[in-house]
Amino acid sequence: MRKIRLSIAQKLILSLGLLVILSFGILVPAHLNKLYHSNLRESELLAQTESMAYINPFSKTMDQTMAMLSTLEATMLQRKQSGLQNREYIVDLLQQVLERQAEVLGVYTLWEPNAYDGQDELNRSKNSYDDATGRFIPYAVRKDGDGSIKVIAIEHYEDKVSGSFYQIPKITKSFSLIEPYSYDIDGEPVLMISLVLPILNEQGDFLGIVGADISLESVQKKIEAFRPLGGYASIVTTENRYLANGSNPRLVNAPYRLWSGIDELEAMKGTTLRLGYTPETGYDGTVLRMFYPIQINNVLWHIETVIPKKNMLSDYYKSLRESVFITAFALLLMTFVMVLLVRKIILVNINKVVQATYAIAMGEEEHQLSIKTNDEFEFMANHFNNMLAQRKDAARLIEYQSTHDLMTGLPNRNAYRRYMEGKSAENGWTQGAVALLFIDLDRFKMINDTLDHAMGDHLLKQVAERIVHAVGSEGRVFWFGGDEYISLLESVNQLHQVMHIAEEILSVIAKPIRLKDRMFYITASIGISIHYEFTPGTADQLVKEADIAMYVAKKERNTSKIYASSMNDVPKKELILENSMYRALEHGEFMLYYQPKIDVATGAIYGAEALIRWRHPELGMVSPLDFIPIAEKTGFIIPLGEWVLYTACQQISEWERMGLPSLSVSVNMSMIQFQQKQIVHTIERIISEAGIHPEQIELEITESIFMDNPAHTIKILHELQQLGVKLSLDDFGTGYSSLSYLQNIPLHTLKLDKSFINGIVSDFKKQMIFKSVIVIAHNLNLRVVTEGVETQEELNIISDHNCDAVQGYIFSPPVPAPRFVQLYMEHNKEEA
DSSP states (O other), X not given: OOOOOOOHHHHHHHHHHHHHHHHHHHHHHHHHHHHXXXXXXXXXXXXXXXXXXXXXXXHHHHHHHHHHHHHHHHHHHHHHHTTOOOHHHHHHHHHHHHHHOTTOSEEEEEEOTTTSSSOTGGGTTOXXXXXXXXXXXXXXXXXXXXXXXXXXXXXSTTSTTTTHHHHHHHHHOSOEEEEEEEEEETTEEEEEEEEEEEEEOTTOOEEEEEEEXXXXXXXXXXXXXXXXXXXXXXXXXXXXXXXXXXXXXXXXXXXOOOSSOHHHHHHHOSSSOEEEEEEETTEEEEEEEEEEEEEETTEEEEEEEEEEHHHHTHHHHHHHHHHHHHHHHHHHHHHHHHHHHIIIIIHHHHHHHHHHHXXXXXXXXXXXXXXXXXXXXXXXXXXXXXXXXXXXXXXXXXHHHHHBOTTTOOBOHHHHHHHHHHHHHTTSOSSSEEEEEEEEETTHHHHHHHSOHHHHHHHHHHHHHHHHHHHGGGEEEEEEXXXXXXXXXXXXXXXXXXXXXXXXXXXXXXXXXXXXTEEEOOOEEEEEEEESXXXXXXXXXXXXXXXXXXXXXXXXXXXEEEOOGGGGHHHHHHHHHHHHHHHHHHTTOEEEEEEEEEETTTOOEEEEEEEEEEEETTTEEEOHHHXXXXXXXXXXXXXXHHHHHHHHHHHHHHHHHTTOOOOEEEEEOOXXXXXXXXXXXXXXXXHHHHTOOGGGEEXXXXXXXXSSOXXXXXXXXXXXXXXXXXXXXXXXXXXXXXXXXXXXXXOSEEEEOGGGTTTTTTOHHHHHHHHHHHHHHHHTTOEEEEOOOOSHHHHHHHHHTTOOEEOSTTTOOOBOHHHHHHHHHHHHHHHO
């Protein structure tokens, strides 16, 4: 598919157009959103106003009906109390109030036998409103059609169902609102509601009722005509039935149709107006639903108004159409104006820029961009011309940076390669040999990790200056990265000349270095390679051989070694070990040996130290001194350390299954392991999987773990202590051993290195130092274990100074697990 290619002007116009569209896209929706909510709120207020046009008359009718009933009740009771009972008068009164209440279908009163005037016997079937027993039961009701009023007798009042208008207030002796029921008038069933007041004497005895009926047909007609904002209204009774429904007459007296659960309906009903937006059954969209409370004496009805939301937003939709039209027109107009401005102001200067850049690309570096418009284009032209002026300087700087280290200022590995390629083109050296000294600093990583890296860089710079001074005019010095330097000596005639410079380099490096009021002592190891002939591969061969010799020198440190072919096997063995570590872990070539730890007081074996061994299929037994440094350098120490801990925990579990009492096993932990974020979780998981107690594991740490982020390390140690794991400080007495560590870290055990007891038998001062360390450790609640005990004389002195435990060849070297069990059984049997 062919790509669409746009000119700069077209892109600029397109960008400005998109910017304008984006602006309108933000402003117009914001305006429409505000208009939307404003229109919605106005429609809600309008809906409420229109709803009140129906609700107020209906509410007024119900209030007037209740007032009428209260007046009739009071009048009849007063006349009875005054002895002025007159049935004809009451019937006329019923007709009069019915004429005044146009919304009322009928008004009636019903008295208990002989409760009205005590003359029921005289009025048996006397009038249309007297029944065969003579009870006073007049019902004034409107005729269907002409609306005239007639008076008839109330029927079915003794029926428990059909006569609920009488039976309910008779039982409750309180106002009753009889919700929709059917009553026959002139043989025609009429659906109605009744508002009934009981007639009670001063003693609270039930005398009868006075009530009014309202036809649901008239209520339904009025509510159907009520259409607020194109919606409809309904009257909902206390029992959640439709008294009237403006959208569907067939729902009259039917259960309320829920839009959701009954709880949502009850939440909308209350003693004040409540509204909300809900779905509507049979309607695709949202509606505004408003519930108005209608209080009729002690009964609460609600008038529900339902208005489709789209009906409320007609003004909004009109504004939306207008906004779209105005926006489109404005965009077209702005686009037209932008095209004119871009063509007139921008395109001319852009063409100048294109011509200038093309000239530079064709090699015309002296070409200048000339624009005099006193605006951004002129500023760009000046900047462009300055850029051309700086280009040559930048090219020289880039060339320098590609061949030099900016920190030390020395030529780098790339400079060495280029220099040797130049010599190769010149056919090498005309006389003498060439020697390459590969210089690597000892223990620099530890010092760099202890300091911040800025101080480490200062140290490297000072070392570089010392090397350059030592080599002088005899050769060239290059920086190969990290803490590695090389010195290239040309036209070498005598070997002692090379060795003298190497010794001079070692001497100047070994001098103390002061950084921020601190003194640092550092040494170096130097590998030397000498070639008497120059070939195309000499440059790489010199570095390779000097690197191998340097590796050999590293074994002794602060020395130099001249390459010999026999040294090739040293890195080969290291490479073999490095490449076979993961395979060895998978194939089970690693194993744990256990050296017993003896309690001095009882003489019993109470635990062991787990020590790793490697049975290599080609090299045989490999010392940990050979493979542990490689494991730490490659990061393999992390899975290897987990394997050691896992195997030791499983071995403890196995010994417990064999019936041995709870033994503790100590496991060495590397500084690199403590740098892992999940180290505590990993240890906890391994112990839990083995099913042993955490206190059966003792982790042996050295002071080197505090070199990098001591605060983080101490936090981890406290977490391990809370887990229940015991902690031991190993190799105390070597390196930078400090008593300050003993008070800052949560230790259980202090392990004294073998160097503490070397020569202790004949050295009284060593005995006193040994004793003092034990006293201090005991005062800090630490258990003391002495390593490397080999003679009975050493054991006697250790025992005399109250050391808690020992381990060493005097009892046993490290042995496999089965042999350890035999030693445990034999030794503890002898002690018993």
